Structures are given as structure tokens and as C-alpha cells.
Amino acid sequence: MPRLWNETIEAHRRDVRDAILDRTSALVAEHGLRSVTMSQIAEQAGIGRATLYKYFPDVETILLAWHERQITAHLGQLARVRDQAGGPDTRLHAVLEAYAHITQRSRGHGDGALMAHLHRDEQVARAQRQLHDMIRDVLAEGVRSGVFRDDVAPDELATYCLHAVSAAGELPSEVAARRLVKVILTGLLR
Amino acid sequence: MPRLWNETIEAHRRDVRDAILDRTSALVAEHGLRSVTMSQIAEQAGIGRATLYKYFPDVETILLAWHERQITAHLGQLARVRDQAGGPDTRLHAVLEAYAHITQRSRGHGDGALMAHLHRDEQVARAQRQLHDMIRDVLAEGVRSGVFRDDVAPDELATYCLHAVSAAGELPSEVAARRLVKVILTGLLR
Structure with a gap:
């Protein structure tokens, strides 16, 4: 009881x-x-x-807690997308597309100053590292199975992916974001 | 006289x-x-x-003037690189490689807070737009001559390029930055 x-x-x-x-x-x-x-x-x-x-x-602490909850939810969502069936290329494609959409949606949350304030936080750097490692591991798997290029280390390719996907924040539509992910993937395939 | x-x-x-x-x-x-x-x-x-x-x-105004001079010099340098001989793919490759190196070198100039302060300035946004347009025009030329993919608009491809190249700021060496540019180019070629 x-x-x-x-x-x-x-x-x-x-x-x-x-x-x-x-x-x-x-x-x-x-x-x-x-x-x-x-x-x-x-x-x-x-x-x-x-x-x-x-x-x-205070309000600031609430916002940081809210942002932490958002980040945790997004990382969980991306991990679920990664764990779906399919080869490493299909899974990387799905993870990058999901992340591109998160980037597009997050663009609207509050003004620029607020975003800059929240993103100075250490939790964002930690989440970025987690996401980087997640993408690097899928890339390494795909290098081993021969779908991704092996002339550049998965760690560097993951850095490329994350920066390239951030372009989604400047694109006008979800369709444009999907085209972006296709271009990024082309750079990775063997 | x-x-x-x-x-x-x-x-x-x-x-x-x-x-x-x-x-x-x-x-x-x-x-x-x-x-x-x-x-x-x-x-x-x-x-x-x-x-x-x-x-x-005051010191702040001097720093903004210094930064403006840096930006102007970098844009001039990139325009000269673009104007060298060769087809659009060779020229885009050269521009992206030069920009990757600028990104790597600039990473060292002052602390993070200073960088963030300088980069809030409108002149940086203007320079980014100029660079975006420069890259977009080389891309459009390459689409017409058949070396670059034509299923995504040059404008969107330029956004992809600029974000992807910013990854150079996290890479450990000039050699790694060159590998990055090669990967980016692979995504663009027809």
C-alpha cells in the first residue's frame, strides 16, 4: 500500500x-x-x-527544464527511428529526415534571443554529442556492410551529416528538407 | 598637386x-x-x-571594424578563387575548400563569447548571403553544363553547401577539411 x-x-x-x-x-x-x-x-x-x-x-529554470524535456524526447524519437527495420542506409536516411524535421519545427519555438540563450546550455552540447555518436555508429555499420564510402572515417562523416542537416532550418518546406537529406545521403553512399 | x-x-x-x-x-x-x-x-x-x-x-567599435575588414578580405579571396580557370565543378571545389580553411582558421580568433558577439552583427548575415549567392551561381552554371544534379534547385544546394562546409570548424586538420569538401561535392555531382 x-x-x-x-x-x-x-x-x-x-x-x-x-x-x-x-x-x-x-x-x-x-x-x-x-x-x-x-x-x-x-x-x-x-x-x-x-x-x-x-x-x-523562476521562469528561466522552467524554460531550461522544458528544453531538457524537449531534447530528451527528440533523442528518444531519433533512437526509435534508428531502431526500425532495414539496412544502415535506410536507417540513416530515416534518422536524418526525422532530425531535419525536428530542426525545422524547433526554428519556430520562441525568438532568436531565447533560442541563443537556451542553446548556450551544456545539455545541448551533450545531446549533440549523443546524436553525433548515434549517427557515427550507423555509418560505421554501413561502412562494414559496404553501403557507405570507406575513404573518410565515420566520425568525420557524422560531423558532415549533422552540419549539413542543420541547413533544414533555412529551407522553406518539409519537401525541401527531404530533398536535402537525399543530397546528403548521395555524399555518403559508396 | x-x-x-x-x-x-x-x-x-x-x-x-x-x-x-x-x-x-x-x-x-x-x-x-x-x-x-x-x-x-x-x-x-x-x-x-x-x-x-x-x-x-571604443574597443568594441574597433573590433567590429576589424571583423568587417576580415569579412571583406575573405569574400574577395573567395571571389578570386571562383574566377580561376576550370569548369564549374573545379571552381566550386576550390571555393568550398578555401571557405573550409577560412572556417578552420577563424575558429581560433578570440573566445566563444567574442565570436558570438561579432556574429550577431548584420554584416555577417550580409556576407553569408553574398557567399550563398556566389555558390548558387556557380552551381547553376554547373547544372546548365550538366556536371551538377538538376533535381534540386541551385538555391537549396547552396544552403546545403554552406551548412555542410561549416563542419570544417569541428575537424582537426586541413586534410580532414579537404576530405569533407570531397564528400560535399559527391552529393552535388550528377
Whole structure:
């Protein structure tokens, strides 16, 4: 019984935390980082201000937590895409396409200053390294099976992939992003 | 006679300005942006403080002017590389390789905060657009002559090139940067 009770409390805390992150990101997207207050967030999340302060000390910390949740979700999504059936080329294609779409969608989240602020964070550098290693491993597998070029190390090819895919943020449509991934793949095939 | 005199004054002013920019960039590279003073710059450039203030109001303005001079020099260099003999594929290869090396060398100029500060400037966005258009035009020429793929617009391919080449900033050597450019080119060839 106490175990269940604890789990219920845990689940409740997670729900409140998620609601806070969701509402804050919506408020910031609508009004900008500078004009959002803790009172507004509490009101939108349907909790009291005192409760909100038990979870987070300020708006900035909430945004960093929201961004961390986004990054974790995106890495999880990319890992699931990687784990689908098919050869290394099919899987790399799928991972790069998924990442291109994440890049395009993320472009809209908040203003440039906010993005720059969030992206100074160490967690972004860590996620980039994880993604780099994920892509490098798929590339290495494809080099071994003979589908990818072997005259350049998988580590360097992964750096190429990540930078090239970031071009998706400047492309006007999902279709254009798919064309981009096709071009990137052409550079890798044997 | 007055014309010559004016030209001499003009040339002298350019020399002093160049000396100020050179000394400032050397001082900032050595000591960091925050610790460099106008007095140090005047001393290193061999001029009085009063003279320095006739040219620039503060260290930040000097650095922006230095950066603008760098950008102009780099664009000029890339245009000369583009104008060399050879077909569009040879020329694009040369431009991308030159730009990759500029990217690698620039990585060292000052700390990350300084770089971020300088790169917020509108002149960088303008230079990126100019470079994008330069690459797009070489690509379009190569599409017409049949060496580059024609299933993706030259404009999108140029965006791909610029982002992919930025990977050079993370690569360990000039040789690695050359391998990168080879991979990028493979993605473009017909």
C-alpha cells in the first residue's frame, strides 16, 4: 500500500511538472520570454503561486527544464527511428529526415534571443554529442556492410551529416528538407 | 598637386586605421575582449590616445571594424578563387575548400563569447548571403553544363553547401577539411 501511495504522489508531481512546462512554453511562445511572470504560469497551470515555487524558483529554470524535456524526447524519437527495420542506409536516411524535421519545427519555438540563450546550455552540447555518436555508429555499420564510402572515417562523416542537416532550418518546406537529406545521403553512399 | 596631397593623407589615414585594427585584434586574441583598453591599443599602434579617439570611440567599435575588414578580405579571396580557370565543378571545389580553411582558421580568433558577439552583427548575415549567392551561381552554371544534379534547385544546394562546409570548424586538420569538401561535392555531382 505505501508503495502504491508513493507512486500516486510521484505520478501527480510529474503531471503538475509537465503542466507547468507546457503552459510556460506556450506563454513564452505567445508573449516572449521577458513578459511572462510566475503568477501567469501558476494561473495557466491551475495551481497556486506557492505551489509553483515548490517546483521551480523562476521562469528561466522552467524554460531550461522544458528544453531538457524537449531534447530528451527528440533523442528518444531519433533512437526509435534508428531502431526500425532495414539496412544502415535506410536507417540513416530515416534518422536524418526525422532530425531535419525536428530542426525545422524547433526554428519556430520562441525568438532568436531565447533560442541563443537556451542553446548556450551544456545539455545541448551533450545531446549533440549523443546524436553525433548515434549517427557515427550507423555509418560505421554501413561502412562494414559496404553501403557507405570507406575513404573518410565515420566520425568525420557524422560531423558532415549533422552540419549539413542543420541547413533544414533555412529551407522553406518539409519537401525541401527531404530533398536535402537525399543530397546528403548521395555524399555518403559508396 | 592638391590631389596628390589628399591622396597622401588618405593613404596615411588608412595605414593608421589598419595598424589600430591589427593591434587590437592581436591584443584581444592574447588577453581577451574584456581586459583590452584604449590606452593599450594606442600604445601598441604607436599613436597617442587622442589620435586613437579621432578614429574610434571604443574597443568594441574597433573590433567590429576589424571583423568587417576580415569579412571583406575573405569574400574577395573567395571571389578570386571562383574566377580561376576550370569548369564549374573545379571552381566550386576550390571555393568550398578555401571557405573550409577560412572556417578552420577563424575558429581560433578570440573566445566563444567574442565570436558570438561579432556574429550577431548584420554584416555577417550580409556576407553569408553574398557567399550563398556566389555558390548558387556557380552551381547553376554547373547544372546548365550538366556536371551538377538538376533535381534540386541551385538555391537549396547552396544552403546545403554552406551548412555542410561549416563542419570544417569541428575537424582537426586541413586534410580532414579537404576530405569533407570531397564528400560535399559527391552529393552535388550528377
